[in-house]
Amino acid sequence: MKLLVTGGAGFIGSHLIERLISENHNVWCLDNFNTYYDPAIKWRNIETIRQHADFKLIKGDILDDSLLNQIFTENQFDVIVHLAARAGVRPSVEQPKLYEEVNIRGTMNILEMAKEHNIKKVVIASSSSVYGNNKKIPFSESDAVDNPISPYAATKKACELLSYTYFALYDISITNLRFFTVYGPRQRPDMAIHKFTKLIDHGEPIVIYGDGTAKRDFTYISDILDGIMKSIEKCDRYNIYNLGESNVIELMDIVNIIENNLNKKANIIKYPPQPGDVLITYADISRARKDLGYKPSVNIEEGISSFTRWYKELNSN
Numbered sequence: 575m576k577l578l579v580t581g582g583a584g585f586i587g588s589h590l591i592e593r594l595i596s597e598n599h600n601v602w603c604l605d606n607f608n609t610y611y612d613p614a615i616k617w618r619n620i621e622t623i624r625q626h627a628d629f630k631l632i633k634g635d636i637l638d639d640s641l642l643n644q645i646f647t648e649n650q651f652d653v654i655v656h657l658a659a660r661a662g663v664r665p666s667v668e669q670p671k672l673y674e675e676v677n678i679r680g681t682m683n684i685l686e687m688a689k690e691h692n693i694k695k696v697v698i699a700s701s702s703s704v705y706g707n708n709k710k711i712p713f714s715e716s717d718a719v720d721n722p723i724s725p726y727a728a729t730k731k732a733c734e735l736l737s738y739t740y741f742a743l744y745d746i747s748i749t750n751l752r753f754f755t756v757y758g759p760r761q762r763p764d765m766a767i768h769k770f771t772k773l774i775d776h777g778e779p780i781v782i783y784g785d786g787t788a789k790r791d792f793t794y795i796s797d798i799l800d801g802i803m804k805s806i807e808k809c810d811r812y813n814i815y816n817l818g819e820s821n822v823i824e825l826m827d828i829v830n831i832i833e834n835n836l837n838k839k840a841n842i843i844k845y846p847p848q849p850g851d852v853l854i855t856y857a858d859i860s861r862a863r864k865d866l867g868y869k870p871s872v873n874i875e876e877g878i879s880s881f882t883r884w885y886k887e888l889n890s891n
Contacts, residue, residue: 576600577806578651580636580684581658583607585760586699586753586798588619590655591629593799600628602649606635610660611763619760636680646691653695653806656684659729662764663703663850666726677729678736685740693746695809697802700734700750702791702818702855703727712791712858715752715814724850734814741812749805754818754857758795758877759884766825767792767878770840771832771885779841786826786844789854791818794872794880804866818857819870831875835882 577594581587582603594601603620607613623629634641636658659677660666666673681698688696704719704727722728737748761768773780801817829840862868872880 575652576602576650577653577655578602578604578645578649579655579657580604581656583616583620583631584657585619585762586756586795587657588616588623588760589758589795589799590657590802591620592623593803595623595626595628598628602630602632602645602651604632604634604636604645604658606658607633610662610665615763636683637676639683642683642687646687650691651693653697653809654684654688654693655802655806656681656696656698659699661726661762663724663726664848666724666729667850670725673725673729677726678732681733682736685736685746688746689740689744695806696737696746696748697805697809698733698737698748698750700752700814701727701730702752702754702816702857703852704731704734704752705852705855707852711854712820712856713816714858715816715861723852726850738812747809748812749809750814751801751805752814752816752857753798754791754793754816754855756793756795756798758881760795761881767828767832767881768885770829771836771882774829774832774838774840775836775885775889777838777841779843780829782825782829782842782844783851784844784847786829786842787824788851789822789824789856790828791820791822791855791857792828792874792877793817793819793870794877797870797872801862801866801868804868808866813865815862815866815868816857816859817862817868818855818859819872819874820857820859821874822854822856823874828874828878831878832882835879
């Protein structure tokens with residue numbers, strides 16, 4: 575197959591492209607290498623595949639209409655995997671208009687390209703943040719998601735609605751994947767596990783917002799990749815799936831596991847909860863199990879052990 579992966583130089587995207595190339599697919603990567611975090615990290619993510627014959631890199635933006643028209647006119651893709659977005663709950667509270675523009679308008683641009691160029695399969699990254707402070711746990715795709723508590727969450731819900739519209743009007747098969755706190759090698763440096771690992775390793779204080787009992791459903795990158803690959807294969811009509819580990823752990827327990835892997839103690843500072851933060855994320859993955867054959871297999875201890883090994887190797891050079 576020929577696939578376009580937007581945001582393909584990021585954490586999830588670079589791993590996905592490696593997986594697709596290993597299975598003999600042709601992949602075009604569209605990424606703007608913005609400065610949300612150091613662009614050098616993204617260049618490092620793709621350094622092992624940049625010269626591969628089945629990989630093509632396009633440095634550009636999903637908001638650039640003329641570039642998108644050129645890309646889609648020159649190439650006929652079988653599938654679009656749309657991962658590009660402004661990420662992060664807390665930054666979205668500070669820059670809501672930027673998140674609206676990139677996430678909603680950018681997704682609309684991709685959907686327009688699918689419509690105009692007759693691409694019949696689109697897989698889109700959504701987020702567990704759409705559930706807000708859902709009182710019913712675990713979170714199910716059939717739950718109401720009308721109460722987002724951050725601009726980021728609201729943009730992701732909006733993208734799900736837009737994608738349904740394009741399915742209904744233009745018969746494009748679209749699958750939205752609600753990712754639950756993905757982690758592993760190459761994880762963004764602003765994410766909790768990576769940030770805590772670096773600060774503990776350097777002997778610097780880590781900040782816990784709240785009392786440390788907030789619970790998260792951390793999902794290892796290889797399990798997310800399996801879910802995405804199965805979603806590409808089985809993309810048919812309109813669907814939403816949770817991709818999580820379907821286990822929860824408190825943030826303080828995450829800190830303890832990292833401490834054990836580094837053999838170092840954390841210096842913890844506690845601050846009040848932040849606007850937009852949710853108390854728990856917990857995925858009901860029964861729909862993904864049934865429809866996709868999704869079977870997460872990496873528990874949190876194994877996953878953090880793998881991450882800290884990667885972190886040590888990266889920082890030993």
